Amino acid sequence: MPATFIAEVSSNHARDLDRCFEFVDVSAAIGCDAVKFQLFRLDEMFAPEILERSAKHRARRDWELPEDYLAPLAARCREKGIAFSCTPFHLAAVRALEPHVAFYKIASYELPWDGLLAAVAATGKPVVLSTGMATMAEIHHAVDVLRTGGATEVTLLHTVSAYPTPPEEANLAAIDTIRAATGCAVGWSDHTVRPGVVHRAIGRHGATMIEFHLDLDGKGAEFAAGHCWLPDQIAAVIAEVRAGEAAEGNGEKVPTAAELPDRDWRADPEDGLRPFRKIRARWTPDP
DSSP: OOOEEEEEOTTTTTTOHHHHHHHHHHHHHTTOSEEEEEEOOGGGTSOHHHHHHOHHHHGGGGGOOOGGGHHHHHHHHHHHTOEEEEEEOSHHHHHHHTTTOSEEEEOGGGTTOHHHHHHHHTTTOOEEEEOTTOOHHHHHHHHHHHHHHTOOOEEEEEEOOOSSOOGGGOOTTHHHHHHHHHOOEEEEEEOSOOHHHHHHHHHTTOOSEEEEEEOSSSOSTTGGGTOEEOHHHHHHHHHHHHHHHHTOOOSOOOOOTTTGGGGGGSOOTTTOOSSOHHHHTTOOOOO
């Protein structure tokens, strides 16, 4: 099963619709299956006492995606043949996104919020849930809330909510643990920016979905933190993964079309010399 690649724009869009369009276009061009934005309002994301005390948190108002961008972004995604997704961080965002998104993505920080999970599940749309910082008990509970609420297609993403994540803390083997415990499809949300980690997640642990943070040019609000990929970096990884998928075949052991011309050039069973006797007498070198 081919791995799905999701480009996470996060807060790198600078509230610029043209830049948002460029994220869609670039994501499609480098081979992604979906592009994902975030819809939050700071006053409905952080408690007032935190915002009162922290200028750093208040500055995140500049990262809010305008709601009137949703329809044009969804249209641009349809035009480019790529799925549009978005993460809701408050209940009204679930309703605002419903006409536009192919699937919902729930962030690790919102995993404990049953009300948000239930609201997303009630839409009947596919749900992708990140599991950073969570225990297995918390993951089980979240999956139960989603399924009870009506979600029939749930994908879990193992991730480490550290930005960036040291590769030695990726704990990719947890992909297998989560899959076995929940029966859900499981992927990897990357914050390492290491090609080897992505390849290992897919090749060794069967990750069916790869989410990664994308920046266009190193000028995005989150790029300096060190967890965002640039287009050329991740394009190379996607191309390598696709080449590996194409090489999978059907498992039947028969000579391939590329091998057929050399079959008669194997050692003849009677004298051990190449090629087979049947072609020696009539063979002539190419001009």
